[in-house]
Amino acid sequence: MPTHEWTMAGDDYGSRSRPRRKTFMVLAVALPVLLGLLVVLYLVGGLDGTTRSLGPKNYSAHVECQVNSAGSQGTVTVSGTITGDATRYSVTVEVLDAASHQRIGLQTFEVRGTNAFEGTTAAQAPIGPSGIECKITKVA
Incomplete structure (x- = not known):
């Protein structure tokens, strides 16, 4: 009687590797990783030729x-400059x-491609006789 040996060597009926399935799996994993890397590079500025650090600037x-005030209403003209190692800033x-240190205005400027910013904001409370103070509260 014939004996039956089960081997996979040179057997047309055994399981073979499926190159299409492996290719699909490699693409399914590599494509999202590549897209994620591109998004991270874009967010830190690596794709537009400027590299920004994620830390403080x-x-x-x-x-x-x-x-400029008239009665209880007024406007404040803000002008300033910023220089540093980044190509863009968000300055608040x-x-x-000046007397009560109460906030009467707040404005955020997007500074790109230049180092100057300027704008006008409405004063939200009556301005006292001692005038106003301006300060930069946030730079991002």
């Missing part, structure tokens, strides 16, 4: 404010009443 900033300026 080094900068030097100066801001000045001038108030707070306007305070």
Whole structure:
């Protein structure tokens, strides 16, 4: 009687590797990883030729404010400069009443491609006789 041996060597009926399934699995894993890497590079600025660090930025900033008031209403003109190691900044300026230190205005400037920013914001409370103070409260 014949004997039956079960081997996979040279057997047309045994299980074979499926190259299409392996290729699909490699693409299914590699494609999202590649897209994730591109998103991270874009967010840190690596794709537009500028590399930004994820940590704090080094900068030097100066801001000045001038108030124009009529009665209990007024506007504040904010102007300033910022220089540093980044190509873009988000600068938040707070306007305070000098006597009470109450916030009367707040404005955020997006500074890109230049180092100057300027704008006008409405004063939200009556401005006291001692004037106003401006300060940069956040740089991102």
